[in-house]
Amino acid sequence: MHLNLKIHYMLIRNTLYNLLGLGLPMLVAIGSMPALIHLLGDERFGMLTLIWAVVSYFGLFDLGLGRALTLQISQLIADKRDADLPSLIYTSLLIMSALGSFAGMLMWLGADWGAAHMAGGVNTKEISGSVKVMAMAMPFIVLTSGLRGILEARGAFGIINMIRLPMGMFTFLGPLAVVLWYKNDLIAVTVALTVGRIVACLAHVYYATRSLPGMLNDRRYRRELIRGLISSGGWMTVSNVISPLMGYMDRFLIGATISAAAVAYYVTPFEVISKLWIIPGALTAVLFPRFTGELFAHGKESPTLFRKALLMLFLAIYPSTLFFGIFAQDFLRLWINPEFAEKSYFLLQVFSLGIMINCMAHIPFTLIQGAGKVRVTAMIHLVQFPFFILILWLATSRYGLVGAVGAWLARMLIDAFIMFFQAANIINMREVIDHPLRLCGVGILILLSYLPVLVDGLLTRTLLYACCISVMFAYIWLCIATKNERQYVLGKISSDFGGKHDL
Structure with a gap:
């Protein structure tokens, strides 16, 4: 019972960390994009979004090794094979550094060709230069994926989002600051973005080494580890x-x-x-x-x-x-x-x-x-x-x-x-779930929940929406939730209102 409550708390806490780390930058993006479009102009902003897209695509050059590293580290920790962690991490980060460098080289070599085909109201040298600047960030972007994988395996989601939140906000506020206080130029904007990515990578290095002290003590490149990493990734x-x-x-x-x-x-x-x-x-x-x-x-x-x-x-x-x-x-x-x-x-x-x-x-x-x-x-x-x-x-x-x-x-x-x-x-x-047939009830209620779309009148549909939510939650409470889960919820309500509830 107490273990279940611990799992419940862990899920909620770390999920909320991730929601903040992912959600707040999205709100910043919504607020800053109109200003960026106005200040950069449609053409330059369009090119900036394409550069973001190219960086995102080349980010796939980590070949899934970030999540594969999370998988491998979690397995070793579960098997109590902590001694194998340093060589696994060193080998993984070395491969990812090489992949990131390769991705950056491809971006650099393709910058002039891409700029010639993308130019539309923006100087081709400005586009090419900005792509080349972002190319220099690629090794750090790919390496960050691996370092984040280490922190995820350790369950350090608070730290991950402590870095992700300002970095995500800087992705939009950085270009805005450059355009407002320096100059309207894509190269200057991408320099700011590249510096931000490098700082984020260094922050991940710092916290990953603190999360796993001695993680780079065994600096051996072990070829036998590559197959498992590449296969999973x-x-x-x-x-x-x-x-x-x-x-x-x-x-x-x-x-x-x-x-x-x-x-x-x-x-x-x-x-x-x-x-x-x-x-x-x-x-x-x-x-x-x-x-x-x-x-x-x-x-x-x-x-x-x-x-x-x-x-x-x-x-x-x-x-x-x-x-x-x-x-x-x-x-x-x-x-x-x-x-x-x-x-x-x-x-x-x-x-x-x-x-x-x-x-x-x-x-x-x-x-x-x-x-x-x-x-x-x-x-x-x-x-x-x-x-x-x-x-x-x-x-x-x-x-x-x-x-x-x-x-x-x-x-x-x-x-x-x-x-x-x-x-x-x-x-x-x-x-x-003890009684799988009870899931059919959830499915039926979901389908019935969409019947209000046939009803005219906003107020009527609002009342029906509230009824649908109430009926669904009541069904889950009575037919899906276990006794322990109901006790947990009642206990939380009781404690929040100053009462006591012995679990």
């Missing part, structure tokens, strides 16, 4: 590349088969609702090393961890996604205009349901990877890819935007089913 990279690619294919096909305007009607609601992915992202970063440690040590607490993660995530994500589902048309009318809302509101309703399903699928996905079965998730995405593209093309060609969003929702459902099915091969699902 390589399969993770496959998932990291294929999954986003499937996410972008629908908009390209819509543009090719319908129109550019249709892409806007499709992408705009998706970009809004997909921001909710920050919630499972914050949670799974905490879960990954914990799952690995539990599964490679004894695995007894893995079902409990899995269950608590699912409950926490659903309680956080259900009200948010349902809000966008029920108030899709009202939201888009207010945010954009009535004409746009008329063309996009149904898409937002479908996206809200699909994002809810996909958010829940993040938990079994993380369990599978935490168990070291990274090849399984990669193969799932590789098999999905051609079938999804074919179905997406057929559906979009025949039914337009409705067909595209229908194909997308089908992929979300199938992907979630496969992930939970594979997770059942790792942990005993009977330990996750």
